[in-house]
Amino acid sequence: MIRAARGILAALPFVCGSAFAAEPAATLLTADRVWTGDGQAHAGWAVLVDQGRIAAVGPADKLTAPAGAKRIELPGKTLIPGLIDLHSHVLLHPYNETTWDDQVLKEPVEYRVLEAARHARDTLQSGFTTLRDLGTEGANYADVAIKRAIDEGVIPGPRLFVATKAIVATGSYGPSAKSYRYDLDFPRGAQEATGVDEVVRAVREQAGHGADWIKYYGDYRTGPDGSARPTFNIDEVKALIQAAHQTGRKVAVHASTDEAMRMAVLAGVDTIEHGYGGSEATFKLMAEHKVAFLPTLTAPEAIGEYFQKHVRGGAPTPAMAQAAHAFALARKAGVTIGCGSDVGVFAHGSSARELAWMVKLGMTPTEALRAATSVAAAILDKPNELGSIKPGALADVVAVDGDPTSDIRAVERVGFVMKGGVVVRAQ
Numbered sequence: 001m002i003r004a005a006r007g008i009l010a011a012l013p014f015v016c017g018s019a020f021a022a023e024p025a026a027t028l029l030t031a032d033r034v035w036t037g038d039g040q041a042h043a044g045w046a047v048l049v050d051q052g053r054i055a056a057v058g059p060a061d062k063l064t065a066p067a068g069a070k071r072i073e074l075p076g077k078t079l080i081p082g083l084i085d086l087h088s089h090v091l092l093h094p095y096n097e098t099t100w101d102d103q104v105l106k107e108p109v110e111y112r113v114l115e116a117a118r119h120a121r122d123t124l125q126s127g128f129t130t131l132r133d134l135g136t137e138g139a140n141y142a143d144v145a146i147k148r149a150i151d152e153g154v155i156p157g158p159r160l161f162v163a164t165k166a167i168v169a170t171g172s173y174g175p176s177a178k179s180y181r182y183d184l185d186f187p188r189g190a191q192e193a194t195g196v197d198e199v200v201r202a203v204r205e206q207a208g209h210g211a212d213w214i215k216y217y218g219d220y221r222t223g224p225d226g227s228a229r230p231t232f233n234i235d236e237v238k239a240l241i242q243a244a245h246q247t248g249r250k251v252a253v254h255a256s257t258d259e260a261m262r263m264a265v266l267a268g269v270d271t272i273e274h275g276y277g278g279s280e281a282t283f284k285l286m287a288e289h290k291v292a293f294l295p296t297l298t299a300p301e302a303i304g305e306y307f308q309k310h311v312r313g314g315a316p317t318p319a320m321a322q323a324a325h326a327f328a329l330a331r332k333a334g335v336t337i338g339c340g341s342d343v344g345v346f347a348h349g350s351s352a353r354e355l356a357w358m359v360k361l362g363m364t365p366t367e368a369l370r371a372a373t374s375v376a377a378a379i380l381d382k383p384n385e386l387g388s389i390k391p392g393a394l395a396d397v398v399a400v401d402g403d404p405t406s407d408i409r410a411v412e413r414v415g416f417v418m419k420g421g422v423v424v425r426a427q
């Protein structure tokens, strides 16, 4: 059965009637410099936007704006592509406000959705115009509805690629069964599955409900001592990934043990999340198999602050040191590294912390910027639409104070945000 009406609306996010979605006029943006998503920043360049897309970019004196074009001058600023965070949870908020268990068990889904709308707005205002949102953590398919509301202009927010419920091995994920009465039946943080049939069914159900990506947990803290152990076996992992790929969806795996990472790579996974316990050999294998890495460096810092008395800027906790070590191994092995922060664990609107971490741990500012723009767009299979200021790309453009290619903290000083040719933050 073909259901056209809803599909057409979803495909035309800029023309549906609402305050956020007026058809944008041609706009000429000038700033001190433009960084297009690769290479050096260009002083004196400008960007011409038309019909929601980049029409031209180049030296300001060589760009001819059509008659009637709007002109926006942003002195002292650098224009960069809209930033991308490939690992977010818009339906979570920091655990020092409410523990993860209490968010899943005590916050009604309706309440979480309203909070998520605020998170989406804060994200967009901070210059992040695209998120890959990796799991609703007990909020069912709420991410699909939030994405629709953003696309149709009901609420402001970034472009979303959603994973819906995510898939976990039975009994492996939170809320931990052993923490509660065994005869209580409560919501799960993700969809449980056991065996080839059930993992394939879970993939198909989630794809059918609107998942853009499939996420599974390759390991979790299931050891008798609470240590992380692989959860699904290789047959389940292979079947899950094959079922997802057959539908045209890529697969992200939460994995922090070397064994679960290795199993995922050999089974054809597309991205590895966290990877804290990865060995040199496994990162080399990732590079060979072109599996991208999202290192989520800010999450252990946030957890350290909440629960281990870590003071920001102080000596790293063991978890932070492990994350830094994995990041160094991945860089040495030549693994593709994208910006994925696990925001939601920490406050929405501060994903830029991840770029600062990547630079602190050895990337140049330009490498970190690429990880959050052109490299991230390639991981999403959208290299011509997202992450670059080039003709034909969607006009997601951000202006930051100063030059982020020499000082990465400039991305925390956002002074203008355009999404799809529409100005969503003017200063």
Ligand SMILES: [Zn+2]
Pocket: 087, 088, 089, 134, 342
């Ligand atoms: Zn996560």
